Amino acid sequence: MATAHAYTDAGNPHWTPVQDEGALMAIPGEEGIPFFGVTLRQLKDPYKFGFEMYKKHGPIYRINSFGRTQVGMLGAEANELVLFDRAKIFSSEQGWGPVLNLLFPRGLMLMDFDHHRADRKALSIAFKPGPMRHYAEKLNEGIMERVNKWSGQDLRFYPEIKKLTLDLAATSFLGIPWGPEADKINKAFVDMVQASIGVVRRPLPFTKMGRGVAGRDYLVDYFAPEVQKRREQQGPDMFSQFCRATHDNGELLSTDEVVDHMNFLMMAAHDTITSSATSLLLLLAQHPDWQERLREECMSVGVPGQPLSHDDLAKLELTEYAFKEALRLIPPVPSTPRRALKDFEFAGQHVPAGTPVGISAGFTHLMEEYWPDPYKFDPMRFTPDKVRERHKFAWVPFGGGAHMCLGLHFAYMQIKILMHHILTQNRIVVEDGYDPKWQAWPIPQPKDGLKVRFEKL
Template sequence: MNAPVSNSEFVPANLPNPGFDDLKHIPGMERVRFPLFRTLKFLANPLGASRSLVEAHGSVFRRQDIGRWGVSLIGADANELVLFNRDKLFSNDLGWTPILELLFPRGLMLMDFEEHRIHRKTLTVAFKTEPMRHYFAQLDDGIARGLATWARGTSFKSYPAIKALTLDLAATSFLGVPWGPEAQRINKAFCDMVAASVAVIRKPLPFTAMKRGVDGRAYMCDYFGREIPKRRGKQGDDIFTQVCNATNENGELLTNQEIIDHMNFLMMAAHDTTTSSITSMLWCLAKHPEWQDKLREEIASIRARHGALSYDNIGEMLLTEQVFKEALRLIPPVPSMPRRALKEFTFQNHVIPAGTHIGVNQMVSHRMPEHWPDPERFDPTRFSAENSRGRHKYAWVPFGGGAHMCLGQHFAYMQVKMFFFALLEGHRVIADKPLGSVESDFTMFPIPKPKDGLPVRIETI
């Protein structure tokens, strides 16, 4: 039997919080009189700002985020060091908690080491083969129902339409019930919680984004709290019911609060990051319509061989998977990942003190030409078996890596493939106006979304 290990056994009680003076030996940002303005400028174009910092200072640099000093580590080697975390140098909890503690506390992403392992193992029951088969059936019905309501031949904003669809899909596969009249309120709660994660004002003062986010969390805690007693001891194929009845290695059920925290986090991940990922892929396909034709050929081939898409043959959508991976390379759904150093360490000849806030930046590492020749070019064949051979394992990390690799990664692949199978089989997607670059068309933080909602037309072929 393994009991959860207290973070105190890994986190020094006197862990320092290094500031500018402690990090001045590392190249990077200098002090400014009004750091808030620098933060706002960064949020306006984080990809451009991050690339400028790398060009000016290299792949290890000092930065200031919302008044807090830290160090960014850029590149595949940095991703491996931090995300694989072989020597337990970094804490997820202490990296994410300053950002999410009022919104998604005690979610799986905010746990470390043995505690994380035990909770992750407990939650994996919801993503085993048989539950995934059930989710496939639920998603198949939901996607068909949702796409049937989309306008044909007239322009509409695809991002909110995709967001509404993923909320409905999350309701059926995660909760096993339709949202009903609470749909808009729940949608607003999650939107407010995610928006608050990058709010400049970090306290829930009246009329602030953080206050709206904290109120959204309170609403969702109440919602899940009311539902838990209805699921305890009951059979159900949805994720919520399985989590309510999952037991840890000691045979113990999760507490109500643990279930609430996990469900809040899982719903956010399933809803907002999937919305972003589908929208990013749609943007790429609208900008490069020749790839719609190629995916349509793959879809027709599966239809000819099998009659229908199924859980057993969805793995044959190899080209669709390559397009998805290339979209996530250009527009990762989590643009950066924070950690905190538990011990002093050295990387690329830079000594980084214990307690330092560490960030890896997928937006930039996914564009490093040593791994991605002509990195701004959209080229899904980068992810063919032949072209992937020999590439650094941590050059592409939209789902994280190591022990904290996204638990729902395969669920996301399944949902995206099913969506584009249904959308592209008899339709083409046309952008309502010329599409620009990722920097011009997307707001990247906290989760990427198109600035104009991505207006498109769906035309029947």
């Protein structure tokens, strides 16, 4: 699949072409400037662009973006239609494929319907209570060591947490120690993620895509010979769990399947956690009252400098509310692409089969009809009574429906352990009025790396 045209419609003849160009062009929208369309406006400020389109066209509009005509759909109703997908209208494979097929072919997010359900069920073995307890142990070890080095320091948090998250993936996901081998694996993942938004889509020398495809080749060469070894060793790490995963008929996943799933889930886990941990830390530094409330909660549940028990994670309710609010304000995956396999209707518009469509968690998370005073940091929006009052698809940082993030409980666990060790030993401080600008693509991150001070308590 990793060929020069793997991301194109021509390279995937099973993808659904637009069935009715006239119907597609009848949807109100904008063509933008020649060649680029509205791509540059989207990249510059996707949320501002979304609000402009919503004000001008309502919850559905047509645009020429990233080299193709697409339809944007905004709001909780759009999220529910696309993510819950009762009628099996929307293809995730054909939505994400043009972006990720060269790098993460056959990853779980790039699968549809029965194939997706079967592989998701097989992989769920890695997220059962036993393995999760093992991951918690490894996360505690790695995070405690790193927080000790951060204490009392001025640092740029984003690159620090990115390196830590990659290192933690090596220990809990792969079961290998930190060191040169883990560093090579980490570099390959970084190159692959950067390639996902490379302007040049072919793997030419000296391009992001060229480096990304080379990174994938390195990881395939690393993972494939390991599969049989891991099946025999019965290790507790996630890679070993995948190697032993079976389909309903009892057959093991093939080596290629294990490698592709491992590649994708490593990417999906480390970059999203890096982004969301950074946004939460910044928000707590900007709101010291909430930082103190979380510190008190963490102190009441665990001992500073000691591992946080897996059994105590559920007690960190305020910490979970704060994490959810950070995910609302700065979702790590702000938009989700799909392709329509059938004609459908939305908000009074007819959309033909074959149309690339996209929904936006980032936009929905800031809509006043669901979130009063939407730019305010208020973790109490996520108390059970408030959640019951809202549309179920008004908050979708982990997706929804059949494609709900498989690792969401791992994400909660990692963030809670991280916040426990940081907050029980340090006060997080930023300069008065500090509000860094964020890069929106491919995953949100502060452009200056997030300048913070860890004041040891």
